[in-house]
Amino acid sequence: MTLPIAIGVLVTGAVYLILQRDMVRIILGFVLLGHSVNLLLLSAGGTFRRGRPLLETAPAEEAADPLPQAFVLTAIVITFSITIYMFTLAAASEDDDTEEAS
Secondary structure, three states: OOOHHHHHHHHHHHHHHOOOHHHHHHHHHHHHHHHHHHHHHHHHHHHHOOOOOOOOOOOOOOOOEEEEEHHHHHHHHHHHHHHHHHHHHHHHHHHHHHHHHO
């Protein structure tokens, strides 16, 4: 029951931050949303009810599905790259604002 509550709190915080006007808060909202999706994918995999996803250490009928874990690794890389891109856009837009003001 702890995992669904944690996912709900992260999604709530992410939506709150994404709806703000400051670009840094929007970026942090997307980071929180990425973390909540990662937790959701891991909980959908059901690794807590099964053995390790390696066939050498557990029988095939007891082994967990490694696909959700692969999805989470891919999502971590995508979230990191989107975060860097959004920080770059935020920095570029602040430079444009200072040039227009002077």
